[in-house]
Amino acid sequence: MPARLSERPKNMKRNLLKYLGAGVLGSLIPLLDLNAQVVQTNTITFSGTCAVNTGSLSNATAFTSFSSVTVVAGQEAGSYVGTGGTSNVTFNSFTFNPPAASVKPLWTFTANGKTYSFDATSLTNEFQNSMALDIQGSGVAHITGQFDMAGSWVLAVDQSGGLPVVLCTITATNTPIRLGCSWATNICNLILQGPVGSNYVIQVSTNLSSWGPLTNFITTSSPFYFKDSAATNKYRFYRAYVP
Numbered sequence: 001m002p003a004r005l006s007e008r009p010k011n012m013k014r015n016l017l018k019y020l021g022a023g024v025l026g027s028l029i030p031l032l033d034l035n036a037q038v039v040q041t042n043t044i045t046f047s048g049t050c051a052v053n054t055g056s057l058s059n060a061t062a063f064t065s066f067s068s069v070t071v072v073a074g075q076e077a078g079s080y081v082g083t084g085g086t087s088n089v090t091f092n093s094f095t096f097n098p099p100a101a102s103v104k105p106l107w108t109f110t111a112n113g114k115t116y117s118f119d120a121t122s123l124t125n126e127f128q129n130s131m132a133l134d135i136q137g138s139g140v141a142h143i144t145g146q147f148d149m150a151g152s153w154v155l156a157v158d159q160s161g162g163l164p165v166v167l168c169t170i171t172a173t174n175t176p177i178r179l180g181c182s183w184a185t186n187i188c189n190l191i192l193q194g195p196v197g198s199n200y201v202i203q204v205s206t207n208l209s210s211w212g213p214l215t216n217f218i219t220t221s222s223p224f225y226f227k228d229s230a231a232t233n234k235y236r237f238y239r240a241y242v243p
Contacts, residue, residue: 042078042141042149044116046071046089046107046170050157057159058130061098066091071109075171079143083111091170096135099123106139106153107170114144118172120153121242133157138198140242141174149174150198150242177240180223188231190238192224198242204228205237214238 048069052060069091073084089109094100100123108117123137135155140148151174158169177194192200196219204214214228228238 041173042080042151043076043171043173044071044080044083045075046091048089048091050091056130057133057157058128060096060128060133062095063093065093069107069170071111079146080116083109083116086111094120094123096123096125096133097128099125099135099137105142115142116144117142118151118153118174131159133159138195138242139172141172147177148241150177150195150200152195177242179238179240181238183231186229186232188228188236188238190226190228192219192226192240193222194219194224194240194242196220196222200240201243202226203239203241205239206235208237211239 046069049067050063051065051067053062053064054060069087069089071080071083071086071089076082076084086109088111089107091107092103092105094103094106102122103120105117106120108115110116118139118141120137120139122139123135125133126136127134133156135157136153138150138152141151142148151172153170153172155170174195177192177200180191180193182189190202192202194200199216199218201216202214203211205211215226217224217226228236
C-alpha cells in the first residue's frame with residue numbers, strides 16, 4: 001500500500017508524512033517520487049531606502065529604519081506572482097555588526113488577501129565599506145494557506161544617494177520542504193527535499209498529538225536521505241521544519 005503524505009493547513013506549520021506498517025498492511029512504496037518532481041522556486045525582490053546608526057556606512061552597526069519599501073514588479077516568481085507594486089511592506093530594524101542571531105519577522109506585507117512574511121534565522125555581514133554593504137542569510141518564509149518554506153535572502157545597500165538614507169535591495173528565494181518515505185522491516189527510509197545548507201529538525205509521532213525528536217541535520221544535498229530504524233509502530237507520522 002502506498003505511503004500517504006498528509007497535507008496540512010498553514011497553522012500546523014509542519015510537513016507531515018504518514019505511513020502504515022508493512023507487517024499489517026503489506027509493503028510500502030513512496031507516494032511521491034521527489035527525484036522526479038520539479039519544485040517551484042519562489043522569489044521576491046524589494047526596493048526601498050534605509051537608515052543606519054552612524055554618519056558613515058563603513059562603521060555602521062545597525063539599521064535604524066526602512067522606508068518606502070515596495071515589491072519590485074516583474075521580479076516576483078512562484079507564490080509571489082501578483083504581488084508586484086505592493087507598498088505596504090514593513091521591515092524590522094536589526095544589527096549587522098555583530099550580526100543579530102535572528103530577525104522575526106524580517107519583513108511582512110499583505111496582498112491579494114494573503115499575509116506574506118519572512119523570518120531571518122541567520123545573517124552574515126559579507127561585505128562593508130563606505131559605499132556598499134552586503135548582508136546574506138537564511139530563514140523561513142510564511143504565506144497564508146501554504147506550507148512554510150526554507151530559503152535564503154540578500155540585502156544589498158548602495159550609498160550613492162548619501163547617508164543617512166541609502167538605497168536597499170532585498171531578494172528572498174525559497175522552496176517548500178518536502179518529505180517522502182519507503183518502508184522496509186522496522187525501517188522507514190526518508191527523503192527530504194529543500195534548500196541545501198539549511199538546518200532541519202525531524203520529529204516523529206504515533207498520534208499527531210505528542211511529538212518527539214528523531215534527528216536534526218544540515219543538508220549537503222537535495223534530495224537528502226536518512227532513515228528511522230525504529231519504525232515498529234502501525235501508525236507513524238513525521239514532520240520537518242527549519243528552527
